[in-house]
Amino acid sequence: MRAEIITIGDELLRGFVVDTNAAYIGKKLLEVGIKPFWVTTVGDDQNTLLQAFTLAAQRVELVFVTGGLGPTHDDVTKKVACKFFDSELVFNQLVFKKIVELFQQRGVEMPAINEEQAWIPKKAQLILNEVGTAPGFIFNKDGCYFFIMPGVPQEMKAMMEGAVIPFLINHKLTQNQTIQYQILRTTGIMESQLYEKLSVDLANIENLVELAFVPTVRGVDLRLTAIGKSAKECRRRIASAESLIRQKVDDYVYGVNEETLEQKVAELLFANKQTIAVAESCTGGLISNMLTNISGSSHYFERGIVAYSNQAKVDILGVSIETLRKFGAVSSETAGEMAEGVRRLARTNFGLSTTGIAGPTGGTPQKPVGLVYIGLANGSTTIVEKYQFHHDRLRNKQRTAYAALNLLRRRLLKKV
């Protein structure tokens, strides 16, 4: 089965929005062995979209469409679908009820234009929208399936997972071959260093899987891809390759697939019944924000202090005026006292701190932009690590947060 993805919207063509929907759908299809063959993006124009539908139906058997299902005048997908599949619209009570309920939940009166979304092409099988107002549709024309979904990513994702993928499986539209992949996420090591550490085993690894190095701001992801007849065989090959990789670089691997560093740290804290408080200067709340993105974080996260001013460092963290005077706010000593202070005041197992010069201004020859100290106190010992990052403020904040959480992870695993 060949698949095409059609994404719709002037904002995509004009580059106001980067098309992430196509990538998401491509990935989801791969998981059920369907290799996407073609992606088409067109604007909010009926004739052009009709052309795109026609071309897609000629070259593939499965078409996945997103966008243009909103209630406003520039949403043309439903109109084009009615034309292409020669279908009229009928009013659907169930959809209408769901839209009305959604507005009630939000405590907002339903604008009249949303009623339009309850009119459904008669020939379509309905996909209910569990997170928004626009329903999706499945059409079949001469053996070619069209799956039409909204462009809002979370609505499209809910439909792909809840309706489209199950439909593909139930109708035996998935392939007799599967593509499995796994990502090993590393941090604290450069791409070329990883490559060197793995180089002697590279041939063996690549006999088992395709290996790709994907650098991100968090670190380097290793992507292992296996193609084969059965998921089981692919998983086995991936597991063997993973084991070869971990033999060489396990210390740097913090997670698998979608796992984040903050999740990993949260799991370790939770499993050990340990608690943490955070004192941030240069990261400005980013670490607290990451840790509290995890549901249930109140079990281990007690408080976070963003002590931006020196006064705040003294007042609420108990850093000594003497230390600030002698060594400055960006110093190993201050980082240590911040971590110890927040731990003591919050009565937690760990205190984690950051202080540095995020930039782009504020650097000096002695303390350049990108200089960062990270402190971790557990009551008996305090570790301080020094880093020299670069000039970009947001990236410096992110790199510092990752390095801090990675220090905590290594400590929780007793590797430091």
Added chain:
Amino acid sequence: MRAEIITIGDELLRGFVVDTNAAYIGKKLLEVGIKPFWVTTVGDDQNTLLQAFTLAAQRVELVFVTGGLGPTHDDVTKKVACKFFDSELVFNQLVFKKIVELFQQRGVEMPAINEEQAWIPKKAQLILNEVGTAPGFIFNKDGCYFFIMPGVPQEMKAMMEGAVIPFLINHKLTQNQTIQYQILRTTGIMESQLYEKLSVDLANIENLVELAFVPTVRGVDLRLTAIGKSAKECRRRIASAESLIRQKVDDYVYGVNEETLEQKVAELLFANKQTIAVAESCTGGLISNMLTNISGSSHYFERGIVAYSNQAKVDILGVSIETLRKFGAVSSETAGEMAEGVRRLARTNFGLSTTGIAGPTGGTPQKPVGLVYIGLANGSTTIVEKYQFHHDRLRNKQRTAYAALNLLRRRLLKKV
């Protein structure tokens, strides 16, 4: 002139890489009055790419191609171009010299495989690569131009700016018209409500500009696009349309184009020489993080407290135990005391607070997931706003942070 963008790569189809090149090229073309009409993405396969070339040449006059110019076996673009334009390859000394030099600069021996990149289609006009090894090409076939560039974003961007856009201008391939756009960013109002408020003026607005509603997690962006003979005339029409829009919904417009809400708030605080401290519960540090993303934030941001536990709310914000016992941590009263407490202790002009149930767990019938209180204190008055958001934890954090910063913005503008 119609334009099509073709991006090439299995990585794109499989969703391992999100296609940012198409968005970049689309934006660049708009600046010279060329509206992208179609985007095609295909994999690293010669026949498929040949099909894509053929279709593009049939429907547009300008084709922009990226990807598949690397030195390895899965890079097929040059081969397909030779076939499509019926051209042979010739060895180019200049290109070879540049490749050798690039490796010398990097202190790396040139792999033999890179020599292949110095073979150039005879019928092509060359685009030298100033940042990488793969040269680009310009072809013309029956009046249709193909601009072929590498897929590495920084190499493609250097070619677009340094060679392709100048070529378009020199060859008078740009439109004798310009496309100007402006985005008005709103928050605190739903798409359909905005639409209703603007509906009576919609015809007038659309006589001046194209108007698009673009919902994001931050709010709804209004995109105004004007196409005309001169930039001046377009700007004038955009200004008139903006004025019509602002007459109806100005209170919700926080910024223009790339401006963020946190930037806007930072500017207002800075201009008024006012300072702020933040006390966060359900947002977990997100507001502090947003405010400290702005360079120079130490001028107005004094401290942030992430008071996750009740103990922290009492200890470092001075919320009364009585209030917590009587009304609970998620209450109007607690939000008010948090804002007042952090302001008093930090000695700032404003104290901003959030408390709520981010979810997905922790809700009760009385206090469901998504219930949020936002407090803003300035020493004389304290405002508390109540919101009912939804079930998604990260979105609830983001929506709360936006609502809080928007409350602060309105206060700074004396609208509340």
